[in-house]
Amino acid sequence: MRSDDIDGFYADLSALEADAHLLLDYRIECTGDPRAAAAHLASEQSTAQWQRVGVDEDYRPRFAAKVVDLEVETVLSGTSYPLDPPVNEPVSVCRVRIAHPYANFGPRIPNLLSAVLGEGAFFAPGIPVVKLLDLECPDAFLAHFDGPQYGLQGLRDLWRIHDRPFFFGVIKPNIGLAPAPFAELGLAAWRGGLDIAKDDEMLADPDWSPIAERSRLLGAARQQAEQETGVPKVYLANITDEVDRLVELHDIVVANGANAAMVNALPVGLSGVRGLRKHAKVPLVAHFPVIAAMSRLPCFGVHTRVLTKLQRLAGFDVIIMPGFGPRMMTAEDEVLECIAACTEPMGPIKPALPVPGGSDSAATLTSVHDKIASPDFGFVPGRGVFSHPHGPTGGAASLRQAWDAIAAGVAVREHAAQHPELAAALEAFG
Amino acid sequence: MRSDDIDGFYADLSALEADAHLLLDYRIECTGDPRAAAAHLASEQSTAQWQRVGVDEDYRPRFAAKVVDLEVETVLSGTSYPLDPPVNEPVSVCRVRIAHPYANFGPRIPNLLSAVLGEGAFFAPGIPVVKLLDLECPDAFLAHFDGPQYGLQGLRDLWRIHDRPFFFGVIKPNIGLAPAPFAELGLAAWRGGLDIAKDDEMLADPDWSPIAERSRLLGAARQQAEQETGVPKVYLANITDEVDRLVELHDIVVANGANAAMVNALPVGLSGVRGLRKHAKVPLVAHFPVIAAMSRLPCFGVHTRVLTKLQRLAGFDVIIMPGFGPRMMTAEDEVLECIAACTEPMGPIKPALPVPGGSDSAATLTSVHDKIASPDFGFVPGRGVFSHPHGPTGGAASLRQAWDAIAAGVAVREHAAQHPELAAALEAFG
Numbered sequence: 134m135r136s137d138d139i140d141g142f143y144a145d146l147s148a149l150e151a152d153a154h155l156l157l158d159y160r161i162e163c164t165g166d167p168r169a170a171a172a173h174l175a176s177e178q179s180t181a182q183w184q185r186v187g188v189d190e191d192y193r194p195r196f197a198a199k200v201v202d203l204e205v206e207t208v209l210s211g212t213s214y215p216l217d218p219p220v221n222e223p224v225s226v227c228r229v230r231i232a233h234p235y236a237n238f239g240p241r242i243p244n245l246l247s248a249v250l251g252e253g254a255f256f257a258p259g260i261p262v263v264k265l266l267d268l269e270c271p272d273a274f275l276a277h278f279d280g281p282q283y284g285l286q287g288l289r290d291l292w293r294i295h296d297r298p299f300f301f302g303v304i305k306p307n308i309g310l311a312p313a314p315f316a317e318l319g320l321a322a323w324r325g326g327l328d329i330a331k332d333d334e335m336l337a338d339p340d341w342s343p344i345a346e347r348s349r350l351l352g353a354a355r356q357q358a359e360q361e362t363g364v365p366k367v368y369l370a371n372i373t374d375e376v377d378r379l380v381e382l383h384d385i386v387v388a389n390g391a392n393a394a395m396v397n398a399l400p401v402g403l404s405g406v407r408g409l410r411k412h413a414k415v416p417l418v419a420h421f422p423v424i425a426a427m428s429r430l431p432c433f434g435v436h437t438r439v440l441t442k443l444q445r446l447a448g449f450d451v452i453i454m455p456g457f458g459p460r461m462m463t464a465e466d467e468v469l470e471c472i473a474a475c476t477e478p479m480g481p482i483k484p485a486l487p488v489p490g491g492s493d494s495a496a497t498l499t500s501v502h503d504k505i506a507s508p509d510f511g512f513v514p515g516r517g518v519f520s521h522p523h524g525p526t527g528g529a530a531s532l533r534q535a536w537d538a539i540a541a542g543v544a545v546r547e548h549a550a551q552h553p554e555l556a557a558a559l560e561a562f563g
Numbered sequence: 564m565r566s567d568d569i570d571g572f573y574a575d576l577s578a579l580e581a582d583a584h585l586l587l588d589y590r591i592e593c594t595g596d597p598r599a600a601a602a603h604l605a606s607e608q609s610t611a612q613w614q615r616v617g618v619d620e621d622y623r624p625r626f627a628a629k630v631v632d633l634e635v636e637t638v639l640s641g642t643s644y645p646l647d648p649p650v651n652e653p654v655s656v657c658r659v660r661i662a663h664p665y666a667n668f669g670p671r672i673p674n675l676l677s678a679v680l681g682e683g684a685f686f687a688p689g690i691p692v693v694k695l696l697d698l699e700c701p702d703a704f705l706a707h708f709d710g711p712q713y714g715l716q717g718l719r720d721l722w723r724i725h726d727r728p729f730f731f732g733v734i735k736p737n738i739g740l741a742p743a744p745f746a747e748l749g750l751a752a753w754r755g756g757l758d759i760a761k762d763d764e765m766l767a768d769p770d771w772s773p774i775a776e777r778s779r780l781l782g783a784a785r786q787q788a789e790q791e792t793g794v795p796k797v798y799l800a801n802i803t804d805e806v807d808r809l810v811e812l813h814d815i816v817v818a819n820g821a822n823a824a825m826v827n828a829l830p831v832g833l834s835g836v837r838g839l840r841k842h843a844k845v846p847l848v849a850h851f852p853v854i855a856a857m858s859r860l861p862c863f864g865v866h867t868r869v870l871t872k873l874q875r876l877a878g879f880d881v882i883i884m885p886g887f888g889p890r891m892m893t894a895e896d897e898v899l900e901c902i903a904a905c906t907e908p909m910g911p912i913k914p915a916l917p918v919p920g921g922s923d924s925a926a927t928l929t930s931v932h933d934k935i936a937s938p939d940f941g942f943v944p945g946r947g948v949f950s951h952p953h954g955p956t957g958g959a960a961s962l963r964q965a966w967d968a969i970a971a972g973v974a975v976r977e978h979a980a981q982h983p984e985l986a987a988a989l990e991a992f993g
Contacts, residue, residue: 179765182735182946185748186954192739214644217861217894237738237769243803243830244767251764251827251852255859256885256921261892305612308667309622318615334681335609337674339667373673376806377838397681400673402832408807422681426864427856429685431647434856455686462691464647491686516612524616 134172141183141191142172144199146232154232156201156269157249160432162212162224162262170259171200171229178253179237196237198253202230212262213432220261235270240277242404242447250435265435268442272480278407281450283416284483285476285509288450291416292328292365297508297540298498299486300328300532301369302525303515307333312342316350318525322518323358323366325529325554330355332371333515334397334420338382344370345385352390369393369418376405380412387415393451399423399440403447410448418451418488419444425455429462437467441474445485453513456489457501465504472505488513494521494562495531495555499545522557531558564602571613571621572602574629576662584662586631586699587679590862592642592654592692600689601630601659608683609667626667628683632660642692643862650691658696665700670707672834672877680865695865698872702910708837711880713846714913715906715939718880721846722758722795727938727970728928729916730758730962731799732955733945737763742772746780748955752948753788753796755959755984760785762801763945764827764850768812774800775815782820799823799848806835810842817845823881829853829870833877840878848881848918849874855885859892867897871904875915883943886919887931895934902935918943924951924992925961925985929975952987961988 163170176183179198184190206226238244254263281287289295302322304315319330330351338344351368358366370391372382379401383394395418396406410417427434437454444452454471455461461468468489475487487510493501494517501512512532521528534555538548549556593600609628614620636656668674684693711717719725732752734745749760760781768774781798788796800821802812809831813824825848826836840847857864867884874882884901885891891898898919905917917940923931924947931942942962951958964985968978979986 180736180738181763182737182950183739185736185740185744186950186952192736196739214860216859216892217897218889218892236771238765238767239769241767241805243805243827243832244765246830247764247803247827247850247852250856251830253765255855256891258890306610306615306622307612308610309613309626310615314615333611334677335668335674335683337668337671339669341666373677375671375673375837376832376834377841397673397677400676400681400834402673402806402835404806404830405832405835407805411807420677422677423857425685426680427853429646430644430860430863433860459648460688461686462646462648467647520612520616522616 134169134176139169139172141193142175142197142200144201144232146201149199149232152271152273153234153236154271155235155274157231157233157265158267159229159231159254160264160266161227161229161260162209162432163227163260164220164222164224165259167203167205167225167227170257171203171227173257174229174253174260175200175231177257178248178251179233196234198231198233200229201232204228214262214430216261235274240274242407242443262433264433265439267436268439275446275480275482278446278482279410279448280446280482281448281485282410282413283450285486287483288416288486292367294328297536298502299511300326300529301331301488301511301513302327302518302529303331303333303513305333305515305519307336309341312347312350315342315347316354318519319351319368320354320358322525322529323355324361325526326533327518327529329367329369329393331369331395334371334373334395334422337371337373344372344382345389348386348389348391355390367393369395371395373397373401376401376408379405379409383409383413391415393418395420397422398444398449403443406447406449416450417448418453419449420453421455438470438474441471445475445479445482449485451486451488451511453488453490456491456493457504458491458497461491469504472510476509486511493517495535495545495558496563498532498535499539502539517558517562522561523554527554527557530554564599564606569599569602571623572605572627572630574631574662576631579629579662582701582703583664583666584701585665585704587661587663587695588697589659589661589684590694590696591657591659591690592639592862593657593690594650594652594654595689597633597635597655597657600687601633601657603687604659604683604690605630605661607687608678608681609663626664628661628663630659631662634658644692644860646691665704670704672837672873692863694863695869697866698869705876705910705912708876708912709840709878710876710912711878711915712840712843713880715916717913718846718916722797724758727966728932729941730756730959731761731918731941731943732757732948732959733761733763733943735763735945735949737766739771742777742780745772745777746784748949749781749798750784750788752955752959753785754791755956756963757948757959759797759799759823761799761825764801764803764825764852767801767803774802774812775819778816778819778821785820797823799825801825803827803831806831806838809835809839813839813843821845823848825850827852828874828879833873836877836879846880847878848883849879850883851885868900868904871901875905875909875912879915881916881918881941883918883920886921886923887934888921888927891921899934902940906939916941923947925965925975925988926993928962928965929969932969947988947992952991953984957984957987960984
């Protein structure tokens with residue numbers, strides 16, 4: 134690009150129509166002139182060739198993505214990560230804010246992903262290392278999406294869970310157990326005080342546990358648990374499958390008594406989820422496979438906050454995400470940012486329930502609650518309920534006992550003295 | 564995991580039923596004992612808790628993924644990439660081969676992705692850095708998939724392109740140009756000898772170029788070009804959109820005269836593509852947005868070869884991928900591995916046409932052909948055709964002239980002396 138060509142990819146944000154642009158924040162490591170590199174980042178994701186040969190025209194004013202902010206943070210002697218082919222020259226670390234006119238593609242998830250995480254982002258000349266850190270959509274864009282059907286408050290009302298976290302449990306053994314004993318485990322956990330018994334994200338519709346049979350038995354067990362306990366109980370069925378089976382499986386499990394449906398968001402595709410959302414009668418729950426493959430490295434790929442926002446936009450009521458603690462290899466700030474991405478204002482889109490998960494149990498509830506500083510979250514142990522020494526009833530009870538202590542301002546360890554299930558959980562998992 | 568628990572996640576490959584297992588090759592960087600880490604990698608992607616509390620049972624023999632090979636390559640003082648939270652201890656670099664019993668989830672793309680790139684791969688205790696390098700599927704698994712409808716040879720027969728590369732061109736300006744002048748550019752390029760004029764991956768169905776109108780004009784222009792030249796011509800329409808519009812858009816563009824359809828594979832989701840394949844009447848073409856976000860780093864994420872195989876499995880006849888040269892930031896070996904993943908034997912699945920792309924022109928054809936050492940590829944310039952100094956007719960002609968030289972064993976530069984379009988291309992792009 135010539136120097137006067139570069140200017141066509143810069144603009145003052147205040148001069149642009151706010152409702153017509155997405156705002157994208159990238160961190161880049163670029164060779165050469167940062168101003169040229171940022172222009173390439175804008176150009177390659179929009180109008181890379183802005184005129185025909187021999188025609189006096191310029192598509193940039195209306196169609197080009199524009200750099201609206203560029204800040205050079207530092208210069209490194211090479212890229213943060215060794216690459217193949219290697220980059221053997223200094224790179225400038227920059228923050229780039231781009232305003233992208235979304236009329237280039239419209240309110241469509243696949244086209245949005247193609248624009249912000251496509252050839253434009255990852256193959257812009259001179260930018261071998263890039264991470265999309267954030268994405269802001271104007272209300273006019275958001276208004277085209279349904280978002281969560283129930284949302285956080287809707288779930289509280291529907292399931293009568295107030296002023297406390299939502300207690301989920303992943304029924305284990307997750308793989309290999311037949312539907313009948315699987316349902317017994319769910320029932321036992323509901324009896325102990327679990328709100329939501331769920332399928333593991335790897336358990337879908339295999340021959341040895343057909344989802345039709347499993348949902349029938351779990352649906353019946355759930356209704357039995359509701360009768361026994363007098364409170365709503367939820368069976369969250371994992372309907373992750375090929376996109377063209379989602380509606381069918383949703384209908385089967387709901388007819389059989391499941392009252393929430395889980396979809397592994399990226400494996401199925403966010404667009405497939407958006408389609409399911411139009412049909413869904415029950416809350417939709419996201420699980421997070423594949424996301425870490427593009428988000429773990431601090432300076433490459435896409436920040437999980439962006440993918441959290443997109444899952445909310447696609448229509449998930451609940452978003453399960455990697456949570457706190459060393460097991461989940463995620464910085465505490467990042468978990469909190471993803472939780473905020475679920476609940477912060479987002480134009481007409483309802484808040485989703487964040488569920489930070491990973492090796493939790495009654496022993497970790499205080500710490501998770503302290504970090505979030507709010508009861509607006511879901512807590513999702515697996516082994517913390519289903520490997521509890523007293524079995525799932527005791528495992529579920531230990532969670533509720535831990536919460537009772539927290540709500541009363543009593544130390545969990547102290548509360549355990551009168552509550553053997555809690556004591557056993559602290560002993561086994563603490 | 565206790566040491567005797569670890570053993571349950573190891574097996575001799577020869578003792579396993581070959582037709583019942585996927586073979587997964589990972590490169591990992593692990594803390595602690597590599598044998599335990601590899602067991603976790605197998606465990607977390609399959610039967611993480613293999614027995615109920617108080618029940619004498621073991622789901623591992625039938626359901627566990629098993630480590631069938633583990634090789635410690637070296638020990639590093641820390642991970643190859645700085646992480647947050649940091650890993651401040653030595654790591655062993657290992658190759659791990661895992662045999663995963665696919666009856667755990669069946670021949671479903673979302674469930675396969677969840678197994679091999681899910682929590683099991685990226686959150687296995689002690690493995691902060693992991694890359695899925697390869698995936699081998701037995702014929703019994705592959706047989707459930709349609710794969711490419713035409714395949715490489717089918718495309719040669721359909722489009723009567725023999726003993727030479729397929730010449731694609733991305734019509735540019737890609738964004739902002741109205742359908743009528745866009746069709747004129749396509750027609751001009753077909754007249755010059757282009758086989759396939761295509762939409763840019765960022766051009767789909769915007770208000771300023773509705774795909775119905777664009778495909779009608781391009782379809783008519785294509786038929787005119789066929790009449791004038793007497794050979795088949797292809798208009799490749801980009802139908803990338805929400806999954807629930809793919810079939811509708813396919814039908815519209817085909818009725819209007821498009822004879823191939825492009826889908827941005829990962830943005831739409833491979834499962835959505837597999838669904839479209841069941842309906843498609845024309846060849847399906849993949850484009851590569853998002854893939855680099857999870858594949859560029861040599862030691863993290865997933866190798867592009869795996870995603871190439873999965874695109875072929877999902878049903879793409881043509882796979883556009885980052886090609887040779889510094890612009891595409893991809894190692895030459897990796898491009899060749901992806902090309903091989905398109906064409907190598909894959910049980911009952913037909914070969915796909917590989918199209919390595921990126922800033923190509925008549926000036927790069929010799930080098931690309933030399934690297935691939937076969938005419939079984941597609942060549943996809945954008946500006947190399949549509950920014951050619953003589954316009955698209957000259958740009959397309961320059962490609963065919965370059966190939967004539969290569970086929971005749973004459974140096975392209977020498978051939979240019981008698982061919983002004985080729986000379987102009989070498990001058991502009993060489």
